[in-house]
Amino acid sequence: xxxxxxxxxxxxxxxxxxxxxxxxxxxxxxxxxxxxxxxxxxxxxxxxxxxxxxxxxxxxxxxxxxxxxxxxxxxxxxxxxxxxxxxxxxxxxxxxxxxxxxxxxxxxxxxxxxxxxxxxxxxxxxxxxxxxxxxxxxxxxxxxxxxxxxxxxxxxxxxxxxxxxxxxxxxxxxxxxxxxxxxxxxxxxxxxxxxxxxxxxxxxxxxxxxxxxxxxxxxxxxxxxxxxxxxxxxxxxxxxxxxxxxxxxxxxxxxxxxxxxxxxxxxxxxxxxxxxxxxxxxxxxxxxxxxxxxxxxxxxxxxxxxxxxxxxxxxxxxxxxxxxxxxxxxxxxxxxxxxxxxxxxxxxxxxxxxxxxxxxxxxxxxxxxxxxxxxxxxxxxxxxxxxxxxxxxxxxxxxxxxxxxxxxxxxxxxxxxxxxxxxxxxxxxxxxxxxxxxxxxxxxxxxxxxxxxxxxxxxxxxxxxxxxxxxxxxxxxxxxxxxxxxxxxxxxxxxxxxxxxxxxxxxxxxxxxxxxx
Numbered sequence: 001x002x003x004x005x006x007x008x009x010x011x012x013x014x015x016x017x018x019x020x021x022x023x024x025x026x027x028x029x030x031x032x033x034x035x036x037x038x039x040x041x042x043x044x045x046x047x048x049x050x051x052x053x054x055x056x057x058x059x060x061x062x063x064x065x066x067x068x069x070x071x072x073x074x075x076x077x078x079x080x081x082x083x084x085x086x087x088x089x090x091x092x093x094x095x096x097x098x099x100x101x102x103x104x105x106x107x108x109x110x111x112x113x114x115x116x117x118x119x120x121x122x123x124x125x126x127x128x129x130x131x132x133x134x135x136x137x138x139x140x141x142x143x144x145x146x147x148x149x150x151x152x153x154x155x156x157x158x159x160x161x162x163x164x165x166x167x168x169x170x171x172x173x174x175x176x177x178x179x180x181x182x183x184x185x186x187x188x189x190x191x192x193x194x195x196x197x198x199x200x201x202x203x204x205x206x207x208x209x210x211x212x213x214x215x216x217x218x219x220x221x222x223x224x225x226x227x228x229x230x231x232x233x234x235x236x237x238x239x240x241x242x243x244x245x246x247x248x249x250x251x252x253x254x255x256x257x258x259x260x261x262x263x264x265x266x267x268x269x270x271x272x273x274x275x276x277x278x279x280x281x282x283x284x285x286x287x288x289x290x291x292x293x294x295x296x297x298x299x300x301x302x303x304x305x306x307x308x309x310x311x312x313x314x315x316x317x318x319x320x321x322x323x324x325x326x327x328x329x330x331x332x333x334x335x336x337x338x339x340x341x342x343x344x345x346x347x348x349x350x351x352x353x354x355x356x357x358x359x360x361x362x363x364x365x366x367x368x369x370x371x372x373x374x375x376x377x378x379x380x381x382x383x384x385x386x387x388x389x390x391x392x393x394x395x396x397x398x399x400x401x402x403x404x405x406x407x408x409x410x411x412x413x414x415x416x417x418x419x420x421x422x423x424x425x426x427x428x429x430x431x432x433x434x435x436x437x438x439x440x441x442x443x444x445x446x447x448x449x450x451x452x453x454x455x456x457x458x459x460x461x462x463x464x465x466x467x468x469x470x471x472x473x474x475x476x477x478x479x480x481x482x483x484x485x486x487x488x489x490x491x492x493x494x495x496x497x498x499x500x501x502x503x504x505x506x507x508x509x510x511x512x513x514x515x516x517x
Contacts, residue, residue, distance in 0.1 A: 007020045136218070139266050140270040144263060165257060166220055166272070168276075169240070186214075205222060228447050228450055233450065234455070255289050256290045259447055281343050290451065302345050304353075312331075331353070354398070418452070420441070421442060429468055430491060435450065470503060477511060484499065487499070
């Protein structure tokens with residue numbers, strides 16, 4: 001130990017030891033460490049063996065897990081490939097398989113699935129119009145279930161409102177023989193009518209169309225109850241009539257069913273609308289017919305007793321054409337002024353008049369050839385006339401006269417309704433008044449009553465009632481000393497403020513200013 005610091009390897013008793021020593025610089029001491037090398041090597045060997053064991057086990061587990069994951073991944077891939085082998089074009093997949101690249105194979109499967117999904121999506125979009133038509137068809141025929149509204153949303157038909165109403169448009173006319181083998185399409189008409197609906201109805205209701213057959217288009221309206229207090233429906237139907245008139249090629253008739261609450265009751269409105277179409281004989285072609293007009297036939301009877309037939313024959317035989325016209329006018333008035341007859345009753349009435357004409361000719365001991373320039377089959381000619389107006393004109397012509405007006409009957413009925421409403425308003429204008437209440441008074445639907453208001457006064461229901469009340473308010477302002485609040489209450493307004501706003505809206509000045517004038 002001649003050096004200050006050193007390490008020495010020694011054997012003692014046949015076992016290795018490591019000796020380390022160092023000499024202190026300050027003290028004359030030497031520090032010696034004896035390390036049993038064999039013991040440390042044994043400990044290190046144990047640690048190495050344990051480490052190797054853990055690594056080996058980890059490698060084995062990793063291999064097992066990898067095999068499990070690979071099998072789990074390729075099992076669905078193989079199933080997808082088997083489906084593709086059955087149903088699809090496999091060129092993309094086969095090209096990837098030739099490369100023997102698993103990632104390329106997966107990429108090929110993804111491409112194929114995406115392509116097939118896109119094809120399905122494209123086919124669905126192409127089929128959407130047919131699905132919508134089928135959905136509307138099921139609604140109007142009552143073939144719906146609890147999931148129908150959800151299905152409607154999925155195919156683009158939104159029905160958020162509680163009330164449903166059906167309108168049927170029948171485009172009539174003879175189809176030329178050369179065109180009968182072709183299916184007539186109303187796609188252009190549906191597109192135009194949809195544009196009119198969007199323009200006039202806006203967001204206040206939803207309107208969907210179905211070209212049902214070669215002559216019939218059906219629209220389904222979905223609206224809130226408040227919709228029928230406005231005049232949007234009247235404006236829409238007026239625009240549709242204007243469109244058909246501008247086309248000018250085929251006659252039409254529009255039937256309007258009643259509105260019903262709930263999608264399951266929509267078929268009832270469709271039945272109503274179909275029933276109205278029969279009554280084109282009453283109103284003629286190129287007209288709008290409401291179900292209320294059809295319902296008025298309840299209890300209607302033909303008024304043409306034997307006494308009147310005998311009187312008509314005598315007047316005709318006397319040659320007094322003016323009295324013949326007057327007599328026919330009386331008969332038409334008695335049958336069409338208030339009650340609307342059914343088509344069958346109308347045919348019976350006109351056939352009876354035709355029989356009277358034949359009997360008159362017989363009693364005069366004449367023949368058809370002597371009276372008419374050409375041979376007349378009166379019954380056949382009558383049946384060829386489709387409307388009451390045409391039948392009237394023909395009957396009057398048969399009895400040597402001129403045509404009688406037809407539209408005034410409807411006007412007379414509507415004037416009667418307005419007079420009845422005015423009487424109701426006169427008695428109740430100081431109370432709360434709604435369209436439904438007034439409709440019940442005159443036994444009409446709210447939609448048809450709204451039409452009557454617009455047709456006769458140019459006003460919707462709210463404006464009509466407001467103007468009626470304001471006329472009463474002006475009388476009170478002019479002739480009494482009541483204050484504004486008292487007058488507002490007397491004419492049916494909830495407050496003086498609301499009364500003043502309405503008064504100024506319609507008259508341009510406030511009630512106080514009006515009183516000073």
